[in-house]
Amino acid sequence: DIQMTQSPSSLSASVGDRVTITCRASQSISSYLNWYQQKPGKAPKLLIYAASSLQSGVPSRFSGSGSGTDFTLTISSLQPEDFATYYCQQSYSTPPDFGPGTKVDIK
């Protein structure tokens, strides 16, 4: 199985900050990497698929990059509604496992 790690595990940021979350795979997964946002008590929501494709309806302040083993999710200007937990997920092979998550909270 491919192991996914994320860093940091949590971060505190202010509205307007640029935020970057990193995801790393234990082996190359090409661009088979997705990002999800989860707010407390809610189901996860797809933000980015195939490493850099923005899901329809997702604000353009979210962007994804990377290939191989290292990926990043960037929020260009953090908004109040962006405080949540973010998960990466690989779809290169089965099982399509998730990273442990990065919680973004208010500084």
Added chain:
Amino acid sequence: QVTLKESGPVLVKPTETLTLTCTVSGFSLSNARMGVSWIRQPPGKALEWLAHIFSNDEKSYSTSLKSRLTISKDTSKSQVVLTMTNMDPVDTATYYCARTIVGPYKVSWFDPWGQGTLVTVSS
């Protein structure tokens, strides 16, 4: 509009078998580019993929749980069923089903997700 809704017991006893149903609307389980996955999340913990099934009846399971899981579908009813045997308190979690979309070059992703159903395992 695509929706998925999970249903099943909220409380099961240790050693019992859990049966969860995912009822989908807005897409067909016979669509070659789509399937349904089950994913769970223990309280305060990360997401854990459990299983998926596609239109051609291709199925896959979590490596650590595959001996306990069975996934099936009824296309005519637009339902996907997950059973998990020998439930234990550590299986207490919110269980989600999600549409799995297969894009170009077999890239896949989960969208949308159902609201989830909390299953508690306790005697």
